[in-house]
Amino acid sequence: MNFGSDNVYGVHPAIMDAVVAANSGTQASYGSDDFTHRAQDQLSELFECELDAFLVLTGTAANSLCLSTMAPPYGAIVCHGDAHILVDECGAPELFTGGAKLIGVNDPLGKLQPGSIEQVLDGFVRGEHDPKPAAISITQATELGTVYAVDEIAAIGELAHGRGMKLHMDGARFANALVSLGCAPAEMTWKAGVDALSFGCTKNGAMLLEAVVFFDRALAADFSHRRMRAAQLVSKGRFLGAQMNSYLEGGLWLDNARHANDMATYLQGVLEATGKMRMPLPVQANEVFPIMPRALFELLLSKGVVTYQWPGEGPGNDTVAADEVFARFVCSFLTSKADCDAVVSEVEKWNGAV
Amino acid sequence: MNFGSDNVYGVHPAIMDAVVAANSGTQASYGSDDFTHRAQDQLSELFECELDAFLVLTGTAANSLCLSTMAPPYGAIVCHGDAHILVDECGAPELFTGGAKLIGVNDPLGKLQPGSIEQVLDGFVRGEHDPKPAAISITQATELGTVYAVDEIAAIGELAHGRGMKLHMDGARFANALVSLGCAPAEMTWKAGVDALSFGCTKNGAMLLEAVVFFDRALAADFSHRRMRAAQLVSKGRFLGAQMNSYLEGGLWLDNARHANDMATYLQGVLEATGKMRMPLPVQANEVFPIMPRALFELLLSKGVVTYQWPGEGPGNDTVAADEVFARFVCSFLTSKADCDAVVSEVEKWNGAV
């Protein structure tokens, strides 16, 4: 009953098979191998456009390196107050951009709103004493498991470009958002104004793999130097390429995401039906965020249910009382209904006593 | 006949098996898994001391992060002029240290000599206008396939500590040097004054794995933050831990290195016996560096022998003529005598015509 994160699960067997199969013969190193070349072609086909794609090792690297092409050291990056780049990466974006300033906005439901972004930017009245507005970063699906609609992304893209800024999408859970919206990858990205994407694979069944995808190809000009300098260029690159080949092959990535999303919808339903917690957020991806009594939360932990108290103030549209916990349950491509039912069983046994 | 680099080969089957075997059930993420804990214990046993070890993804990351604990942004790091950190990492050490200055010394045979280091340091007569001497970095085995004797390391360690500096060892080919010297890991490292080590595994049969090993544990104080910020903390850390478990298990790492070294010794012998090239360097690890006519070098490339023209001026104890090439052949755990013989066969067929 591990709902702690997507990454507590291992690798999808098909992807592992592909890694094993790639271990044959010699291959050129540093990303010049056949597997990586094919991965780049796959991504171009997937997004239905010419693009520049680079494989890297962690989501933090993908995000920070993306941002380093958009924001100068004296630049500002606007993001949500819960954004991974702001609160989970220990300053990696500052490292890779050379010191750009991340400005977090605490909009409800984990989703940046254009009006809030404009308010931040309009507050830059100090000329050279302010950082230079450079980029907006959105997370799709968001940190709270919600999903931007395509036209919401497009509105932010328009805002960014209208002010000479770039739009980055942190797609650590890109697949979960995509199957949720049911649209094409192109619609959710470059057609809506996204200039560069962190295309996450690890949380959704890969071993160690993210891609940086540039739709605005001018941003990619020196990216090979940037990746090398960031220690993200892998000598035995075939093992990244092979992961991507398998991940995209036959829609495996969509199947994995669809299953995880379905499990989250199921879990939200059965937990809510217990009447012992409330659900401030819709399930739009693979995460469930109940507000529950602290005593129940602690009981679940004691029973071996791995979950997580989400840091911060809550979802923004509900208030978490002092004796309550805003918890997070993440479903993965391997989560089963039985896992969900086992949690519910513990919840139902709880009689409200502390 | 691929002698281009150690990394053109794949992963040793036993290590791949361990990766596959680790893909079962859930595990705590971000290096809190059982495999990683065991890897840390293994390293401690291997080096016969208490130490702090952290798994990272690339050799560049291991080196740059090590150095970031030793050198402040206004510090100086002395290394060989051929050092990987100086000429192969596109400024990654500068990135991770925040701008420390690497000072390369062109000693012969790829090995830093104490006198040369002292000459550099004695030239720091400008007070605060100079960087602050902070670290010395040596590569074992060196970029030219030579190996520092234990007392040579100790002399540099003494010099470093006598001046309040730290000693880093880039051990991308640590195993090759170790089997060459036939000493214990402790003797070649902390007993000789090494404060931190980049313990390389990828070139010697792993997939994606290096360890940063701190013998001076004070240097490790904030390393978990440093690694995270450098985007080198892996969510599915079990797959790093499992590689290390297998790499060290039963001496696999030593067997791999011994085989590669033996092949290099064999290759040096049979190439030299052709009388068509000269060997300015002894084989002390898994690399062979002949000086050969350019015409022969180009013939070999055209015949499918993958090798590499080593950049720069030559080994320092011989002169490379304008119509000659200083070439590098790297042997790996998978290189065979047949591979070597196939090269020799091409060399012998060459009649000296251009």
Place this chain on the structure above:
Amino acid sequence: MNFGSDNVYGVHPAIMDAVVAANSGTQASYGSDDFTHRAQDQLSELFECELDAFLVLTGTAANSLCLSTMAPPYGAIVCHGDAHILVDECGAPELFTGGAKLIGVNDPLGKLQPGSIEQVLDGFVRGEHDPKPAAISITQATELGTVYAVDEIAAIGELAHGRGMKLHMDGARFANALVSLGCAPAEMTWKAGVDALSFGCTKNGAMLLEAVVFFDRALAADFSHRRMRAAQLVSKGRFLGAQMNSYLEGGLWLDNARHANDMATYLQGVLEATGKMRMPLPVQANEVFPIMPRALFELLLSKGVVTYQWPGEGPGNDTVAADEVFARFVCSFLTSKADCDAVVSEVEKWNGAV
């Protein structure tokens, strides 16, 4: 009628005389001159302790370099949401610290409260994914012209040290706060837990001069390198030393600050007496922050009254309506009652029409 900033005024004549007088004969360069040595002695006497003091050129340099000794690149610095280091220095603290994260807290009246700081720090529950809490920075007098009482500083100092953090004071208007409190410099600084101070002189009558003062002398260990690398070491250092000599001589700095504070008190009184604006903040230093109708604010600008619309939301204890302006008037050592009366005269003529 220029109330735009303290720095629109020139240099106090006595300080200018000292600069001119220093221009005689040769002096050792780079801060080894007699004037600078005397300045260091003066600061030590002034603060009644052994300390390390370094002269630099701008307040931004003083702040950022101070912070670079306290916070590692992966560190966090807690400050007020209005702090100069956060919103007026275009990322200089990020540059000089190598990427530390500044976290702004929007407490009322421009003053950080211990409870708010603790709330931020208690929210660091992500381990290595969070930055490491490193420093707290307070501004004395604050950006809103208010002043921390000595025991308020001490409470923050205790909090900082209790958590292994350092306390920085941005003293751009140190003298104004000091005469306001009527205490000794030592009481307002190291006795209350301040580890390092940006001792501002430029706003209070100097030409180009700030001092970085370390009470925690361990922080100063490599500061000469830091200052040089930051391009803040001046070759003709005598001209900085001479400014400081004169600034502190005979209490000139206190006289200047007292005058400016008195003018602010006077201005607040006469403006408030017009009945055409309200004063949400007490005058505790040399600044007046009225909330006035936007039409009146614009009238004043049109009449040549140089003032400034303070960015942001207001003082936190009052609400600024859409047709109002939260304005700032700064008084200097050269501001006169006639200047104040001239403003009042324009205000009184205004009949409320837009």
Place this chain on the structure above:
Amino acid sequence: MNFGSDNVYGVHPAIMDAVVAANSGTQASYGSDDFTHRAQDQLSELFECELDAFLVLTGTAANSLCLSTMAPPYGAIVCHGDAHILVDECGAPELFTGGAKLIGVNDPLGKLQPGSIEQVLDGFVRGEHDPKPAAISITQATELGTVYAVDEIAAIGELAHGRGMKLHMDGARFANALVSLGCAPAEMTWKAGVDALSFGCTKNGAMLLEAVVFFDRALAADFSHRRMRAAQLVSKGRFLGAQMNSYLEGGLWLDNARHANDMATYLQGVLEATGKMRMPLPVQANEVFPIMPRALFELLLSKGVVTYQWPGEGPGNDTVAADEVFARFVCSFLTSKADCDAVVSEVEKWNGAV
């Protein structure tokens, strides 16, 4: 008898008068004052072109900020092995560029030669593992008091632009070089391919003043942010503007430089005539570099002659024996023949005994 550096002297009286005169009334801060605007116009007239000029405080700042517009963090900057940016600025260029790599070339006479630059650049054969060639920096006059001829600059400019690189000139002693060549400022800069210039004033009679001058105006696009973030934007900017106004007015700067150069020529002549030292370098600016017996050098120090043992190997066209010193004497706008004669008198008294 102080020949230690140009900066041991004070400020030219006319410049000091201008500083005093600027201290009247209020002025807009942060470089928006009348004096600064006039300085910008003066520089444009001087160089006979449209340009962007920014006043800063130190030569290190001017150089490092210039380079930060030319070289990305993953870029390489080629300079002479004696260059101030390489060996006298404690890593400031690395700080302000975010980690670019400076590559020093030890050509004789302190002057970079195109062939040597090309050799460095041709050695970049490692693709993304190498830094990206970004800028060449030359010093005019050089660290060894020699001067590039206009066509020598043009040859380097052509080389730079032919490889997509920029050309920076460190003009800490720009005036000395200019009067030496007797050409127009435009000829020695943009007409010869210089893209940006550190225009030094401090060594030649100003108090605290350098200008960053962009002939390639695209480089200046975000420079106001860069300068602010580097803590080089001065609040009371009028005092920088006033220095420049006076410095350029009526050719004061050229008069100062001509005098200093003349004194150096005189000093070289009279020292050489003593027969007790040799002069490996021609005097082309305001510096004299004799090679003399160490005993004589120490005698001079003991007699109060302030001079300096130049670090490093010597001028490249002569050999400094173990019992000799390669010394530097710098003449300034205030150096007199009597100062020179006083040194000679001490030299003549020396009888060769140690």
